[in-house]
Amino acid sequence: MKVILCLDDNNGMLFNKRRQSRDRIVTEDVFSDLNGQKLKISPFSEKLFADYSQSVCVDDDFLNKADENDVCFVEDRALATFDNITEIVVYKWNRVYPADFKCDVDFEAFAMVEEYEFQGFSHEKITKQIFRKKT
Amino acid sequence: MVTVIFSVMMGGCLGSGISSDDGPEQVLQSAIATETSGHSVANIDAIPQFNGEAYCVINDNIPDLTSEDADRTYFEKYASLDDLGRCGVAFACLGKETMPTEDRGEIGQVKPSGWKTAKYDYVDGKYLFNRCHLIGFQLSGENANQRNLITGTRYMNVQGMLPFENMVADYIKETGNHVLYRVTPIFDGYELVARGVQMEAFSVEDDGDGICFNVYCYNNQPGVIIDYATGDSQANENDPFLSGNETDEGTSSGEKCDYVLNTNTQKIHKPSCSSAQSMSEKNKEEYHGTKEELKKRGYTECSICNP
Numbered sequence: 001m002k003v004i005l006c007l008d009d010n011n012g013m014l015f016n017k018r019r020q021s022r023d024r025i026v027t028e029d030v031f032s033d034l035n036g037q038k039l040k041i042s043p044f045s046e047k048l049f050a051d052y053s054q055s056v057c058v059d060d061d062f063l064n065k066a067d068e069n070d071v072c073f074v075e076d077r078a079l080a081t082f083d084n085i086t087e088i089v090v091y092k093w094n095r096v097y098p099a100d101f102k103c104d105v106d107f108e109a110f111a112m113v114e115e116y117e118f119q120g121f122s123h124e125k126i127t128k129q130i131f132r133k134k135t
Numbered sequence: 136m137v138t139v140i141f142s143v144m145m146g147g148c149l150g151s152g153i154s155s156d157d158g159p160e161q162v163l164q165s166a167i168a169t170e171t172s173g174h175s176v177a178n179i180d181a182i183p184q185f186n187g188e189a190y191c192v193i194n195d196n197i198p199d200l201t202s203e204d205a206d207r208t209y210f211e212k213y214a215s216l217d218d219l220g221r222c223g224v225a226f227a228c229l230g231k232e233t234m235p236t237e238d239r240g241e242i243g244q245v246k247p248s249g250w251k252t253a254k255y256d257y258v259d260g261k262y263l264f265n266r267c268h269l270i271g272f273q274l275s276g277e278n279a280n281q282r283n284l285i286t287g288t289r290y291m292n293v294q295g296m297l298p299f300e301n302m303v304a305d306y307i308k309e310t311g312n313h314v315l316y317r318v319t320p321i322f323d324g325y326e327l328v329a330r331g332v333q334m335e336a337f338s339v340e341d342d343g344d345g346i347c348f349n350v351y352c353y354n355n356q357p358g359v360i361i362d363y364a365t366g367d368s369q370a371n372e373n374d375p376f377l378s379g380n381e382t383d384e385g386t387s388s389g390e391k392c393d394y395v396l397n398t399n400t401q402k403i404h405k406p407s408c409s410s411a412q413s414m415s416e417k418n419k420e421e422y423h424g425t426k427e428e429l430k431k432r433g434y435t436e437c438s439i440c441n442p
Contacts, residue, residue, distance in 0.1 A: 009400065010437075011410065016196040016348050021305045047344075097302045098190070098348070108407060115415055122308035127415070 001066040002087040004030055004039075004073045005103060009092070012099025019075055020097040022048060023120035029128070030073065031055060033089075040066055044076040080104040085133065092127040109134055174224075175199040176319050177333040177351045187376040189294035190334075190352045198335030198349040200315045205339045209233050209313060211275055213282035219327060221248040222285050222320050225269035228339065229303065230313040235276035242266050242279045249286045249327030249366035257358050257377065257430060258289050263368055265292045269318040269332065271300035274307075285320050286328050286366055288356035295352030299334050306338065306346050313339040314346050321351070326363040329354050378426075378436050394442055396420040396434065403429055404437045411437075 007013060008020055030039065031052060038055060040062040041048075049056045059065060063082060066072050079085065088110060110131035120126045177193055205228040214223025227233060245266055253263040267287025270277060277283045287296075296318075303314050315337045320329035331354045338346035355361070358377035361368045371377075395404045395411035399418040403426060404411040411419070422429070426442065436442050 009410075015302070016192075018345065018347065020302060022309055023305075024309065093305075095301050095305070096298045098298045098350070122305050 001063075001068060001082075001084055002071045002089065003079065003085050003105075004071065004089045004091075005105075006075070006091045006093065007103055008095055008097045008099065010096060010099060011103040012097055012101070013075060013103055014101035015098040016100065017076075019048070020099065021093050021095070021123070023091075023093075023123050023126065025118070025120040026091050026126060027052070029091075029118075030089075034071060037069075037071060040070050040072040042074075042076060045073055048075075049073075076101070078104050080106065087133070088131040090127075090129040090131070092129065093123055094125050094127060095123070107131065174317070177321050177331070179321050179323050179330055182321075182331070182351055185353045185355045185376070187357070188353075189290065190299075190350045193333065193349045193351050196348050196350070198315075198317070198337050198347065200317065200335055200337040202315075202337070202339050202342050204228075204315050204337075205313060211270070211277070213269075213277075213280060216248075216282060219248055219325060221322060221327065221329075222269060222282055224317060224319045225283055226317045227270055227275060227315075228313050229270075229274050229316050230307060231311060233275050234304070234307065235272060237276075239272050240278045242284065245279050245281050245284050247281070247284050247286045249363070251286075251366040251368070253359075253368045255356075255359055255370060257372075258356060259293065259433075259435060260289055263288060263356055263359055263361075264366070265289055267292045267296070269320065270316060271296070271304075273304045274300055274316065285332070287332075288354055288359070288361070290356045291331070291352050291354045296332065296334065299336070299348065299350065299352075303336055303346055310338075310340075310345065312341060312345065315339060323363060328361065328363040328366050330363055331355075378430070391423060391425055392442070394422045394424075394426070394429070396422050396429070401432075401434045402437045403434050403442050405442045 006026065012020055014020060038057045040057050040059065042062055043058055043060055046058050062072055063077055068084065088105065111134050112129055113132050114130040115127060117125050117127050183191055209228050209230040209232045211227040211233060213225050216222060247266060250264065254261045255263055264286050266284045269283050269285060272278060303316060307314060317335045319333040321331050321333060323330050332352050334352060335349045336346050337343045358371055358374045359368050360371045393406055395406050397414055397418050398420050
């Protein structure tokens with residue numbers, strides 16, 4: 001499966017059960033890459049994609065059910081135990097936020113194949129990185 | 136008038152967030168008391184000793200704020216200085232309206248209570264104390280307001296308060312919503328330098344769904360002993376929380392090792408660190424040498440891999 005994450009400079013994801021940040025340009029970018037494919041999300045992410053309700057599939061067990069072609073937007077789940085992740089898209093906020101839940105992905109198992117920066121709506125510079133699992 | 140803090144113990148309770156393995160998330164319900172102005176404030180006697188984390192959570196992150204404290208319009212209130220010249224509570228309903236429209240100006244003319252100029256080589260930027268905004272400039276646009284500036288360590292300013300300010304600022308920019316925001320400097324008795332600040336925030340339009348926290352940021356500086364009564368300070372290079380002095384993990388500052396440097400963020404990483412793996416090639420530099428040398432160049436350790 002392909003996983004999409006948003007991370008701060010310390011690989012943080014959440015603080016006090018709330019996402020660290022959001023940016024509508026990131027949301028648009030996520031769907032522009034999907035080409036009509038539904039995005040798999042947990043109930044936690046449902047409000048974030050309220051304007052895209054027809055384009056998401058909400059399921060609390062979405063990671064366990066994901067097959068190799070599914071794209072999962074992950075905010076509130078640990079990923080270290082999932083060995084079927086083939087690609088990771090990271091949107092980096094280039095900021096430090098408070099964090100009590102961090103990404104646990106071992107990036108050593110992945111190689112970065114693409115990286116570029118763009119301006120967000122509320123963030124000066126967002127870096128998009130694409131990682132593929134090393135063979 | 137000196138702020139009086141009543142000790143109203145509410146029973147300690149340790150809890151956690153969704154997953155709390157690596158954050159400084161001590162949840163402390165006993166560390167609140169009632170202040171004369173009526174809202175709950177951190178009880179200095181119940182705050183845990185500084186343990187190397189820049190902040191701790193108070194009252195399970197529940198602030199003493201509700202949407203009813205705001206009518207969805209913005210305001211800023213700064214308490215008058217007390218008889219000792221100390222700042223009091225800074226309270227605001229922040230929105231795009233309160234954010235700065237101009238670059239920050241000079242603030243050097245303000246001398247907050249306990250202000251002393253002191254420099255240490257291992258402090259980021261060298262200077263121990265910053266004129267530390269209670270409500271950050273990026274949120275309030277308040278520049279040299281003496282009711283909004285305290286003597287704060289570089290560590291508290293950058294490691295403690297700034298991440299919370301960033302989170303609130305970006306939330307407001309993204310949503311256009313308002314955030315109730317209160318920062319209370321916590322003084323012990325008649326001391327001139329605050330022991331820390333309590334930061335509370337609660338987003339108004341979504342009833343705390345976007346922003347909700349209640350934390351205490353320590354006005355400490357690893358490697359420095361501060362006399363909070365006067366603002367005097369002295370070096371303590373044996374401080375276990377000073378980078379390089381860790382005993383159970385990490386390496387000593389003088390030991391030669393392989394590191395990966397981020398030349399943009401000026402962070403030192405272990406080669407195996409996830410951040411090193413994901414780092415942009417143009418910012419990456421492989422390095423063999425001592426952390427001591429890197430720190431002289433202004434580098435600091437990554438908080439994930441603790442090199």
